[in-house]
Amino acid sequence: MPELPEVETIAAGVNARIQGERIKSVELGNKKESFRTSAEEMAAGLTGKRILRVYRVGKHIVFDLAEGRSKSPGAQWIVHLGMTGRLLVASPEVPVPLHTHAVLHLSSGRELRFVDPRRFGRLSFLDLGDGRDSKKVPFQGPGREPLTISTEDFLKLFRGRKLPIKAALLNQKLLHGVGNIYADESLFRAGIRPAKISGKLTHVELERLHKALQKVLQEAISLGGSSVSDYVDADGAKGFFQLEHRVYLRTGLPCRACETPIKRILIGGRGTHYCPKCQH
DNA sequence: ACTATGTCCTGCGAGC
DNA sequence: TGCTCGCAGGACATAG
Numbered sequence: 001m002p003e004l005p006e007v008e009t010i011a012a013g014v015n016a017r018i019q020g021e022r023i024k025s026v027e028l029g030n031k032k033e034s035f036r037t038s039a040e041e042m043a044a045g046l047t048g049k050r051i052l053r054v055y056r057v058g059k060h061i062v063f064d065l066a067e068g069r070s071k072s073p074g075a076q077w078i079v080h081l082g083m084t085g086r087l088l089v090a091s092p093e094v095p096v097p098l099h100t101h102a103v104l105h106l107s108s109g110r111e112l113r114f115v116d117p118r119r120f121g122r123l124s125f126l127d128l129g130d131g132r133d134s135k136k137v138p139f140q141g142p143g144r145e146p147l148t149i150s151t152e153d154f155l156k157l158f159r160g161r162k163l164p165i166k167a168a169l170l171n172q173k174l175l176h177g178v179g180n181i182y183a184d185e186s187l188f189r190a191g192i193r194p195a196k197i198s199g200k201l202t203h204v205e206l207e208r209l210h211k212a213l214q215k216v217l218q219e220a221i222s223l224g225g226s227s228v229s230d231y232v233d234a235d236g237a238k239g240f241f242q243l244e245h246r247v248y249l250r251t252g253l254p255c256r257a258c259e260t261p262i263k264r265i266l267i268g269g270r271g272t273h274y275c276p277k278c279q280h
Numbered sequence: 281a282c283t284a285t286g287t288c289c290t291g292c293g294a295g296c
Numbered sequence: 297t298g299c300t301c302g303c304a305g306g307a308c309a310t311a312g
Binding site: 033082083084099116117119120161163167268269 | 282283284285286288289290291
């Protein structure tokens with residue numbers, strides 16, 4: 001489940017490998033659910049464009065694309081990895097994995113492949129036009145960036161809400177980029193029970209959560225993210241943050257702080273892990 | 281305006 | 297050993 005730190009790692013890895021390359025041709029699969037923009041429109045839009053830059057917005061990977069030698073993006077390719085999506089840069093002789101839904105043939109002769117067994121991932125193409133149409137704005141993501149949001153704005157997002165704080169953290173329209181791992185991990189580090197109602201958190205608790213979330217995300221980015229199930233970054237290397245998990249998927253194991261067994265409950269249908277002694 | 285629930289999809293592991 | 301079955305979850309549609 002690639003979340004913000006994993007997507008950041010992958011985007012940086014892809015950028016380092018293919019920045020500046022031109023997309024010579026495109027092959028798209030027939031699994032319609034993978035495409036938010038029709039395959040025809042996407043293939044036509046991508047073909048011939050140059051990749052200016054690859055970066056992360058929320059859990060999305062954004063490719064800024066330009067025509068010819070232009071340095072301003074006239075279009076964007078947006079990749080959401082869903083649960084099991086992967087972006088691989090490979091030579092043509094490397095066998096194409098099962099569940100490959102898109103292949104971009106690049107000017108270097110290599111291929112950028114989008115592989116996604118579960119098909120929760122989504123590809124979209126955004127035409128930005130010549131920059132004069134105010135409706136054609138660059139992709140901004142559904143919510144606010146957790147790494148840069150101010151404490152004041154963070155407090156506003158969660159005040160007055162009647163759902164569990166864990167569910168609120170997962171809502172991408174509030175903060176984008178936080179998923180199940182980092183929701184659980186940040187709540188542990190802030191000492192807050194995941195089932196606690198968002199609107200009942202005190203000012204102090206929300207400040208602690210804001211700090212804890214930013215810290216845990218930054219720590220994870222510096223370790224290359226978590227590789228819990230089938231996430232592999234652009235190098236094919238795995239991240240190491242899972243070694244730092246304090247509660248996520250540690251049901252029944254002793255809390256790293258107090259040795260109380262970690263509990264697992266369901267919140268909004270999601271597995272949720274916490275320490276009953278450290279979190280209140 | 282919010283919040284809750286069901287759905288999509290494949291791989292994996294438990295259980296027989 | 298080999299099979300079935302239930303579960304995992306991010307985003308979105310739909311319902312309340």
